[in-house]
Amino acid sequence: MAILVDGTTRVLVQGITGREGRARAALMREYGTRLIAGCTPGRGGETVDGVPVYDTVAEAVEVHGGFDASVVYVPAPLVKDAALESIAAGVGLTVLVGDRVPVWDVMAIARAARSAGVDFIGPNTLGVLSVGEGVLGMIGGRAESARAWFKPGTMGVASRSGGMTSSTGYYLSRAGVGLSTLVHVGGDSIIGLPMPEVVTRFQADPDTEAIVLFGEIGGSQEERVAELLASGAVTKPVVAYIGGRAATSGVRFSHAGAIVEGGRGTHEGKVAALRAAGAVVVDTFAELPAAAARLVRS
């Protein structure tokens, strides 16, 4: 069922005693996520809504056994250490929700994850949601909203924009296109599981029939998805929208991480690469649900 998270995923929340950590842990549980424990340095022994809190991730592992995923809610300057802690404890997937994490910290996290053979998502991600199974992060905001907005089905969604992950899921569901998993890969330029990685997992997932991409100007993720399509590594149909047509060169739009540098990562280049590889690329976001519906029904 789905990718990255399902109803059996054993989940830890780092920073569970903070404002965001506490609120989002509640969302995750209410949606059905199997939240086992939390971690906040110096707060071991407390509980948050009945969830036991430990001083270190290693201690939580000693008590409960290994975790499949950890969702990290700590301020940006502390994300590196929290992520390295999760990786060192062997957690399979670390979700870095924090915004404004220094990029050299992210590269250090990436190095540690590579050598440990584990994955991370983000930073600057809204997270992952498998419809009716579980959520890592804050997609949907409230459990009842997430249930109302996202209907089950076979469309996988990968997005570079957090807000547009929810929007895409909502408008697809409203158009009768049900969803397997929604993934916000994170808004930064260097991230743990970029779109090509997520698309590869959707390809391997028997419950996903087709894939929707919400892309943006800047970087090379969309072009790399096009390479996967062109090489035959991905055979499931893909429909994409690329935002940022009106953006001017050289301007970075907040935490979207979208930047055009010297002709690389342009709107036209991404659209052309995806179309040449056989993907459907819609010109306006409003066309996306209907285009996706055609893929699933055909």
Added chain:
Amino acid sequence: MARLPEFQGKRILAAAGIAVPRGEVARTPAEAQAAAERLGGAAVVKGQAWTTSRAGQGLIRFVATPEESAAAAAAILGLSVRSFPVTEVLVEERLAIATEHYAGIILDDRRGCPVALVSSRGGSGIEEIARAHPESVAELPFDVVEGLADHAARELWRRVGVRGQAQQRLAAAVVRLAEVARRVEARAAEVNPLVVTPEGRVVALDCRITVDDAAVFRHAELGIDVARELDHPPTRLERIAWEVERDDYRGTFYFLQMREQFARGDRVVAFHGAGGGGSMMAMDALQQQGFSVANFCDTSGNPPASKVYRAARILLSQPGVDAYFGSGSGVASQEQFHSARGLVKAFLEEPLAVPAVVRLGGNGEEKAIEILQGCAAELGVPVECYGKDTPVDTCTARLAELLAGFEPPPAQTRPPRPAPARPYAFRSPTGDITYDHAVCASCASKACVAACVPQILMLTDDGLPVLKVTVEEAARGRCTECLACEVDCHAHGDGGGRVDLPVAGLDDYRRSRGME
């Protein structure tokens, strides 16, 4: 200003052991003349501006005498780049050049690590070099912790055909450049050209370093006052906005000006987005209706109402905008009534005198729409609010319709609020909250107590709203600045509650633009 000026970058290179030309920064022709005298007469005068191909724009001039240096500086200091004036020149010694090369450290989103990039050719842009002479360019990813090894750097230069002593010296320079990039946490550190002199010295003639905005907080030594990647030096309003963001970690507030010079009737819109992706889509939709945006703005990541309020105040401090348009992704995870309250407070204080269309779809949107629509009658201008089932294109079309039939209301002035007769006051994390208990005593609704999102208010036996947490707890963050105690009190109660949220420097700025 996360891009470092050339002269600052060169100081960092020099401290790291990479040779740079002798030189001085000058801000007047007289300073440029004195600098050239100290350099021995002949010099090169370089305008400090964030642009490529400076020579072609007249920003780099070679001079033979101190007098020519003064004249060159006078010419360059009169120039503008993208409408922003050049305020500094770098006066440097002229060096004889044997060969020109390129060295850069960039970050590779594909591999998630830093990459050293070199070329045996230099001078023109590296992308043009790579297109025209791909054999002259080599790159090598390196370990973020270990850094760039000396042998790897030598191999890089060998691959592009550089041999002998130059190979070793250029390798040493690129290894040091990698250390600089890691130490200042650069997104990019480039030297172009990196030259070899006839005597065999390796010297960096130019330097472009861009520091990661997110890392600026731990690099006080760089003196970066606005950690934003702009294509121009920060404007006054951008500095004001940056201080709001710097001092408040809750959520994200991003503001940049796209244009400063425009007037009523130019169809320029104050744009308030939420989330990068949704904002870009909204700007695309505005463009399709023939609007342009005065600014880019993003309040997202679950910001408090107070931050949205400050953002709106800053947006409305751009004289000449024809309308206010807000839209994010349309299906926000955050509770949208926070944004609605922030906007209402700003609109009423201004008071808003142009049409506004705001799309606040997502959690709590019904309440958000009710709060925002409620202020329209009082303002006498159209304020429309939509939720997730109204596409952004419909909202921009609606804005165009509203503007077409719009008659500006007679100028209103904000009546000064009377001083409270019986003040009850406490601090919030970034402001002051004051109740006039003389007003509250007769208020029938007591709307504030029910509407307070963190539920920190209670009524005394006399029916007066007071804190049920300590003032210290309120100031430390139990008060989340949801603004219900002012906005809901204004709408449903007798108006006894008010929240003062200062924006440092904004009043001065508005006076300077003729707005107060």
